[in-house]
Structure formats: structure tokens, C-alpha cells
Amino acid sequence: MLISDIISSAQRAGKVTYAGKSLYGNPVPMIRLGVARPGAVLIAGTVHAREHITGRLLTELASRYSGDYPLDVIPYLNPDGAILATEGITAFALKNAxxxxxxxxxxxxxxxxxxxxxxxxxxxxxxxxxxxxxxAKNVRVPGGENYIGSYPFSEPETRIVRSLIKSGRYAVAVAYHSKGEEVYWGFGQNNDYRDEAEKIARLLGYKPKQTPDSAGGLKDYWIQETGLPGFTVEVGKDSFPHPYPESELDNLIRTHAGAFGLYAEIAERVWKRTRNTT
Ligand SMILES: [Zn+2]
Structure with missing residues (x-):
């Protein structure tokens, strides 16, 4: 896929704004669904390049969403990576070095x-x-996976999410990855929202999994900063290879049919509660 594919698919799914730019300078489209107001759900896919099936899935789910509750969907947080994984290095005008x-x-x-x-x-x-x-899997040298960067938020793509989170307008954050059919919840000492994780897992037919030891992730930072519900959803069966086959997209769409509605429900409840107690 090219950046033009990423942009046009987002535009077909809903009203698009640009959350920022990738390292290469590609725009990072965000589909804004529902009525704009605080307490929205932030949903991000393709955090990992080869998991671009999550970008396809989120775009499709966005185009089917008919609710009023605000959801901000970033199908491709890592557009450069998705382009690299699908088109190869010749898709970029890079200096030889x-x-x-x-x-x-x-x-x-x-x-x-x-x-x-x-x-x-x-x-x-x-x-x-x-x-x-x-x-546990962190590495300190650049590569295809697990390199933490030279300092936290060294990358423009993670800084995009930081500034969205700091805006204070979100009640729930969900990061989409592939694969394993699991819903990760919890970070460090914060183990709230088990019920919500179980509810999401039940809807999807996935397993909830508590992840106190995960580190450096989007959901980890979200939970640390806000104490609000944050989840990582690992879509798709482990029996399929990476990259997850496009032929399975329809099955994923069916599995996730009610997911955006459920995130909205959770967000609405949590947002009301935080407003009433502060
Ligand atoms: Zn991933």
C-alpha cells in the first residue's frame, strides 16, 4: 500500500483530520466519528508495520460505525512501516546511506x-x-523489532499519541495489534478495569490477559497517565502467519462488529463517573 491508499481509505470511512506526520513526513490520518465532545475513545492500529491488517480492519469498522459517541480512529499510526512492509524500500526516496x-x-x-x-x-x-x-524483549540496537529508541518518545509517531493523550479529551484508549485473539489490560500496579477487559474479550471471543509487566507501550503509557481503561487487542488467530492474510479480513470484521459500540459504552460510563467524582 502507498500513502495515497492509506489517506483515501480513511477519507472513505469518515471525516478525516491529520494527527501529525511520520518520520518520513507522511501524514497520519485520524478518522473522527460521532459528535465531537470530550470523553472520546482513541483507537490506534498498525503500531507495528507488519500488522497492517489492523489498519484495514479499523478503517472498515469506522465506515460501519453509526453511533453518536465520539471515536477517534488512527488506522495507521506507523504509515511508513506499513508502506515498507508491503511495498519494500523502493517506495521511499532515501539517500543512499x-x-x-x-x-x-x-x-x-x-x-x-x-x-x-x-x-x-x-x-x-x-x-x-x-x-x-x-x-523483557527490549533491545538497544535499531532493527526490525523491539528497539526502544534512544530515549522515550524519540519518534514522531509516538509523540503524536502523547499529544492526543495529553489533550485530556479521551476516556478510553485501545491499541490494535495482530495476532493471538487476546485482550491485554493492566499496567504495573494499576489493575483496574478487569471487568471491561472481560466484556470486550467476551464480545470478540478472545481471552483477557493481564499484563502488569508490559513496558513502553501505548496502552501502558495511557494507563500510567490517565488511570482510565486502556487495552491492547491482538486480532486474529495464531495459526495464521505474519502478515495476517487479507483473505481473513471479512472474518475479522464480523468478529469485531460490536466492538466500537462497546468501547463507546465503556467510555460513556467511565467519563460520567470521573466527572461526578472530581
Ligand atoms: Zn504488534
Whole structure:
């Protein structure tokens, strides 16, 4: 896919604003659904490059959403990565040294289909400032996955999410990944919202999984900063390979049919409660 595909699919799904720019300078479209007001749900997909099926899924779910409750959907938080994983390195006008560096980080291969990071070789889901650098799989050298970056929020893509979270207009955040059919909840000492995780898992037919030890992720930072419900949804069966087959998209859409509505319900309840107690 090209950036034009990412933009046009978002525009077909709803009203689009641009949340910011990627490292390469590509726009990061955000589909704004429902009536604009505080207490919205923030949903982000394609945090990892090869998980671009989540971008397709979120775009499709956005185009089907008919509720009033505000949802802000970023189908491709890592557009450069999605383009790299699907089109390869020739999709970018890079200086020779940058091109050679990326190839070296990819073990000399021109096949980037399993790449997870952004265009600098930073894994966005370990670059957030929440237990940064403490994850079991963290690495300290750039590459296709698990590199935490030279400091928290070193990447423009994670800074986009930080500024959205800091805006204070969200009640719930959900990050979409692939795969394993699980709903992750909890971070560090904060283990609230088990019921909500179980409810989401039940709707999807997935397993809820508490993740106190996860580190540097979008949901981790969200929970740390807000104490509000935040989840990572791992879509798709483990029996399929990466990248998750496009032929399974319809099945994923069916599985997730009620998900946006449920996130809205959770957000509405939580937002009312926080307003009443502060
Ligand atoms: Zn992922």
C-alpha cells in the first residue's frame, strides 16, 4: 500500500483530520466519528508495520460505525512501516546511506514483510515513556523489532499519541495489534478495569490477559497517565502467519462488529463517573 491508499481509505470511512506526520513526513490520518465532545475513545492500529491488517480492519469498522459517541480512529499510526512492509524500500526516496542502513538492519534482505518498527528501526510500542527500557524483549540496537529508541518518545509517531493523550479529551484508549485473539489490560500496579477487559474479550471471543509487566507501550503509557481503561487487542488467530492474510479480513470484521459500540459504552460510563467524582 502507498500513502495515497492509506489517506483515501480513511477519507472513505469518515471525516478525516491529520494527527501529525511520520518520520518520513507522511501524514497520519485520524478518522473522527460521532459528535465531537470530550470523553472520546482513541483507537490506534498498525503500531507495528507488519500488522497492517489492523489498519484495514479499523478503517472498515469506522465506515460501519453509526453511533453518536465520539471515536477517534488512527488506522495507521506507523504509515511508513506499513508502506515498507508491503511495498519494500523502493517506495521511499532515501539517500543512499539511509537505504543501506535499512537494508543492513533487515539482515541485508529487500523483503521487509515481517518488519515491525518505523523507518528508523524503532519499535513504536516500546518507545512510550512508561517503564521504558524495562521490557523483557527490549533491545538497544535499531532493527526490525523491539528497539526502544534512544530515549522515550524519540519518534514522531509516538509523540503524536502523547499529544492526543495529553489533550485530556479521551476516556478510553485501545491499541490494535495482530495476532493471538487476546485482550491485554493492566499496567504495573494499576489493575483496574478487569471487568471491561472481560466484556470486550467476551464480545470478540478472545481471552483477557493481564499484563502488569508490559513496558513502553501505548496502552501502558495511557494507563500510567490517565488511570482510565486502556487495552491492547491482538486480532486474529495464531495459526495464521505474519502478515495476517487479507483473505481473513471479512472474518475479522464480523468478529469485531460490536466492538466500537462497546468501547463507546465503556467510555460513556467511565467519563460520567470521573466527572461526578472530581
Ligand atoms: Zn504488534
Amino acid at each position: 539511509e537505504r543501506l542502513r535499512l537494508l543492513r538492519l533487515n539482515g541485508g534482505s529487500t523483503d521487509f514483510s515481517l518488519w515491525k518498527a518505523n523507518l528508523r528501526g524503532v519499535d513504536l510500542n516500546v518507545n512510550f515513556d512508561a517503564g521504558w527500557g524495562t521490557g
